[in-house]
Amino acid sequence: MKSMRDFIAKAEELGVLHRIKAEVDWNLELSHVAKLNEEKSGPALLFENVKGYNSPVITSVCTTTERLSLIMGMDTKSSLVDIMREWVEKGKRKIPPKYVDSKGAPCKENILMGDKIDLTQFPVPKYYPLDGGRFFGTAHFVLTKDPDTGWVNLGTYRLQMLDKNHLGTQFIKGKHSDIMLKKYQAMKKPMPVAVVVGCDPLLFLMGAARVSAFDSEYDLAGSIRGEGIEVVRGETVDLPIPATAEIVVEGEVDADKFMPEGPFGEYTGYYSGVGTDPRNYIKVSCITHRNNPIFWGTTVGRAVTDTHMTMALTYGATLWQQLGDMKIPGIKSVYCPPEGSGRFLAIISMKQMYPGHVDQVLTAAISTEMGAYGLKTVIVVDEDIDAWDIPRVMYALSFRFQPNRSQVIKRGRSTPLDPSLPLDAREITGRLLLDATIPYEWKKKPIPIELDAEMVKRVQSRWSEFGF
Ligand SMILES: Cc1cc2nc3c(=O)[nH]c(=O)nc-3n(C[C@H](O)[C@H](O)[C@H](O)COP(=O)(O)O)c2cc1C
Ligand SMILES: [Mn+2]
Known part of the structure; x- marks a missing residue:
């Protein structure tokens, strides 16, 4: 699986993707269809007719362990623990991404700069009534590079569409993008970033994973896929971008500049705050996208739905991995x-x-x-x-x-x-x-009650005699 389109084809084959042809409004309606569907562990949804737009939106990609296994390239009967175990096993080696020719790379089918930059051309959902606006980044990741070591990070940090060329960020203190941003700040330079929406779904899982500092999520993704993730350079930023990405937003973040952002209906089931907070933002320098780009969102909000299944895997697996380390x-x-x-x-x-x-x-x-x-x-x-x-x-x-x-x-x-x-x-x-646990050092441990093995056999052989 190399792209969102590969995922769609496989999910359709398995009968776990549903196409919605009826018109759906990006304003609350789409998120509500998705959320109610996810509460029933329903299929992935491809909204083909979003009001006022010609391109589709996909949601509910990670809602079930069946689809998480599909993304991981595993038997679709695997449990969450099976998937985590595989993650930990594969995480023992690293396969770095590999650059491919950017000519012919699907993500470069359309390159928009200057006046052509307009984030509102995409069917960006508004999720919940009290949200501060439309959230461009939910099932996405932000690519950044450490200015000292070249370590490339993938992190999923929500992004609010503030206007046609600004995205509000929420890099929580100590997250890898925040650590990197502080280094750029000390150098008095803005931090180059690339936002990827719609791609091999494994890369979104990587963005949402707590992979240890100084390790690139790309290397783990490569190991899980068994080959390096194919990447190309950005047009205005020197960052490795997945060649098959649906939508890529390039730009920079200045640590000393702020715009009002939020609130948002977070995965805790509560708003992230009251009203807006001043936050750093991405000033967009270029947008590239595939023809008929597939916009991807996750509903976040109250558990248990798509975002929570994602995090149960990505946080659980990284905890296990780090204990292993x-x-x-x-x-x-x-x-x-x-x-x-x-x-x-x-x-x-x-x-x-x-x-x-x-x-x-x-x-x-x-x-x-x-x-x-x-x-x-x-x-x-x-x-x-x-x-x-x-x-x-x-x-x-x-x-x-x-x-x-x-x-x-x-x-x-x-x-x-x-x-x-x-x-x-x-x-x-x-x-x-x-x-x-029962304390290791106890000399006398509680004696567990066992059934008599012979008697169990006898009773089982007579089971029907007892009128069951
Ligand atoms: C849908 C979704 C939204 C998230 N939003 C944020 C966010 O706004 N800010 C943040 O710091 N982390 C957010 N997270 C958690 C981060 O993705 C996670 O902590 C990840 O480890 C960050 O990458 P890093 O470890 O490379 O910093 C979100 C996760 C998901 C799944
Ligand atoms: Mn990281």
Whole structure:
């Protein structure tokens, strides 16, 4: 799979893509169709007739594990944990992107500069009634380059369409684009960026993943695909752009310039703030797009829908990957439930091998790049329980967890989107570390009740005699 068009063809073959031919308004109607469809785990939607526009919009691409597996190139019966395991395995090597001839690259079919730049030519949705405007960037990523090392980053940070050549950004403090922007600021230079909307869907997953600092998400994507992602240079920025991208917006961000942005109906199920906030913005220098470009959006908003399934995979997989990078033995599985958008709650199943091993895993989890930012609760269970098996996790919290002994509260960096904190004090969060295991060092452990194996066999052989 190399492009959004490849995804559409495969999803259609599988019967998990639905084309909507009726006219739909970009203003609330489109997002509401998508959201209601996603609440029922419905198909990907291709809106072919958006009011006032000639080009289509796709939504609901990542809503089900079936489609996430399709994107990952896996058996479509795979579970979220299977997909994460594959991600972690593939993440052990890196395949960098490869430059291809930009002549004939689909993303260069139309090149618009100067007066021709007009973001409103695309059917950009307005998602929720109280949103500050239309959001150009939801299922997209922003490409930036570290001015010192050349590290290329892909990050999904919402983008509001402010007018025909400005996009409002929200690079949360400490995100990789923010780290890079501060370097450009110190050099008194604007930061070149490229925004990609519509592409191989794997690249959007990469944008939404907490891949560690200094690592390029492109290299992981290449490893998952088994070959380098094909890229071309931008027209006005020296950044590697996926050759098959549907829409590319090039421009620059000046760290010292601001425009009002927001609010937006975020994945927490609440608005990101009240009213607008002054934020940095992208000043557009060039737009390139394919013929009949496919605009891509995700509905964000209240869980569980498309964005939450995306983040359950991308945040869960990167937490697992980063624990792996620490080379801690015994980690069996990691699960970050989509109900918490994959980012506030993590469950880790492990085989204990020495005293204090659970404490090591609990504190390691909140020290990873993923966990150090906003993760609020970590639960560790023994290896006989799968991290994703919520009823068994509840069992462990009831029968193995002991608040007297195994509950630790720490402090750490929060997301400004966390609605459990007051709007004006969202920098720091508490973290709860729950050890729901049977202590390794106990000489006498609780004796589990087992059924008598012979009796089970006998009863099973007589089962029908009992009138079942
Ligand atoms: C739909 C969607 C919207 C997001 N919006 C933002 C945003 O506005 N700002 C932000 O900092 N992160 C946002 N995120 C989370 C980032 O994509 C995520 O933290 C990612 O790791 C950022 O890339 P980086 O680690 O390379 O900085 C969003 C994620 C998704 C899936
Ligand atoms: Mn990154």
